Amino acid sequence: MSIPQSGGGLIENYDQLAGLMESGCKPAAEWRIGTEHEKFGWLTDTRLPLPYGGERSISALFDALSDRFGWQPVREGEHMIGLTRNCANISLEPGGQFELSGAPLQSIAETEAELDNHLDELRQIAEPLGIRFMSLGAAPEWSHAQMPVMPKGRYRLMTDYMGRVGTHGTQMMYRTSTVQVNLDFGSEADMVRKLRVALALQPVATALFASSPFFDGAPNGHKSWRSRIWRDLDASRTGMLGFAFEEGMGFQGYVDWVLDVPMYFVYRDGVYIDALGQSFRDFLRGELPALPGEKPTLSDWADHLTTVFPEARVKKYIEMRGADAGDRAHLLALPAFWTGLMYDGAALDAAWDLVKGLDAQTREGLRVAASVSGLQGEAGGVRLLDLARAAVALSAAGLAARGRGEEIYLAPLRESLGEGRVQADRWLSLYQGEWGGSLRPIYEAASL
Template sequence: MSTRTASDGEDPRIESRDQLVAPLAAGEKPRESWRIGTEHEKLVFNRHDRHAPSYDEPGGIRDLLLALREFGWEPIEENGTVIAMKGADGTVSLEPAGQLELSGAPLENLHETCAETGRHLQQVKAIGERFGLGFLGLGMWPDKTRAELPIMPKGRYDIMLRHMPRVGNLGLDMMLRTCTIQVNLDYSSEADMAKKFRVGLALQPLATALFANSPFTEGKPNGFLSYRSHIWSDTDPHRTGMLPFVFEDGFGYERYVDYMLDVPMYFVFRDGKYIDAAGQSFRDFLRGELPALPGELPTLSDWNDHLSTAFPEVRLKSFLEMRGADGGPWNQICALPAFWVGLLYDDGALDAAWDVVKHWSMDEREALRNAVPRLALDAPLPGGGVLRDLAGPVLDIASAGLSARNRLNASGDNETGYLAPLQEIARTGVVSAQRLLDLYNGPWGGDLSRVYGEHF
């Protein structure tokens, strides 16, 4: 989730609808300026007894963050509390229960992205060795109850933790128990944004299936392959889902603004503190009628904050954020941006990907998305067959898109190699969650503690 800091610059009041559209339109960039921003979260555990470390305990999350200073990272504070670290490779921040996230820098190619990922993992592993901490690349805590998990000292989390049970049954699980990999991508125009948004939404279930990696809850199989994805279906219907309006004629920035105005608020950030506005209306805020701040009008920073509080399968801010994948090991962190860059950053690949999905109805898209958490690549496809039938051809499109980009490393290799883990999954039809279940039911003999020696 976003790390908010007090702004030192001008923050004008919103006085026109054009100002609401402006942050979305400002994302338009010429192709040569398109970048790749990759975010990935890890579960942190104490190696001695496998508990999730608290913020304050010796060798806990605060110490982990501050130890990054030796690698050139600098603290970001909220009311005197370190909540993140910033550096050349982006921002390292803490999620609600201490999941550690790297929000990577905007980079030109996948070679840089994977190098960034490698540096980050080397750094946190080195610190972990000193503090007795380990890291799990999974989509969800495999054994922890909510009560066993700590809460991090970040103002927006207090508000969200109070609000989540009012609007869904699994929102607290989303906050406390899940991890994801995401990638942020650019667009050249409103039309380009709309096409990428549609392809991203339609194929997000395939990404979810390929990266499915959360088959356990509280020590036992949960009946799902991506329980993390299932959790989003019962988190908050006002701010999640497949966004049918994106596929309607005329979709663009204005329609997304309307959607965001209908998404209930969480908070307003003032003087370094979060003010609880959960469930209140940004439309009321624009009229100076927000109960949390009566008579006050929102600023551009308020709107940008609000844009970060919707959680659909694809999210629009000043870039498009692909949100469907479970957390996973190093090679899958590199594979997710490869998948989406290959599909969306080459015109031929984008057209080919749209041809695959453009005839699906909204009901068919929703049915596929709803089937994937349990079935992954065995989910039924619109028109017949299963999702595995689509995986190989779509990965071929992504590979062709990466080949066309022709971004080479020092050895002369292009970016297609980063798709290899996904191509193996498509070939075998076996996703990470199924491999874990095979281990649990076989060599591990039902002892899920063995997972702590298998990941990262």
């Protein structure tokens, strides 16, 4: 989840809404790669989730990271809720999932170095305290009641609202983890082309990175339960964005959709003000019930953009949001996969040719099939295994064209395609075999 945004001053005209996203356009030489990943902290003696406070806690880790490694605290009231350093930040998901939002980097090799440095710093501090971090798409055993609640006003509001609008919202907030990559665009047309390819191929990413076959202590019938959760969370702010494939799509089309998504909050002076279910359109008119007579700033708009959760999200860049968290190799494969597809013109053109014939029903069908069956899923006569093979080959070609040797980071995906198996299949095989139906070994096995 995002920290409060800094977008700018008072919104004086409607064009500024699209303008905020359009301001992200930059020449290809300035395109960067920003990787984010979440992970579950757990106590090695009890296998319980890491609490926020206490001697062995998130707070203790934050203090040590700040004292020993130069991370600067981010506070909400009296609580430290994040850290920043050199354009990167560490933040907390609602259930204490520890998230690194990496700096904008030029290559996957730099992403690898950033990830390894982050994990090394964490190990130095966490392991003497009996704390480890496992990387899976969903917590395999912990119940909702066992999850800690982070002291963030945004999450208190969201928790209440999620219970009213969907059936799986609090599961997403407290018991799932993802890896995503944020990539740049050069123009409005480039944004549209990348968004369409990103949306159409998110089911491929879901299938390739599926790692959440367990929930509440047992197999759940899905390869990616995290993806299943997103399908029944809040239909007004999630999904495959069918409008993005319509003629005339651009920044304004995305703005119009976001304006119709009900608000969560307004952030003022360190406090999250309840605006649940209210309209940003009313806010623009100075008619928001939460703040009568007050009009929004661009920072308010930037905050509102963080409260929509489609499979690919537009801000000043595009976020690829369809993948479960996984092992180190997969945390690097995810940015490599999308960079290869998005940052080489020939690969992007070929990727669009691959998916432009898919209709909305097939795209949604593949999304469902990926969550249930992983690479063995299919919809509308399209097999995910075939689509994934073609997409990974295009990504490899795009990475090769960049001339940085980044194709090596696709190795775990090539292995999955060769076997027709993904991380979830491996976990299920271990559970049904040498683990004898126990999930106790998964904590160590899935730790970074």
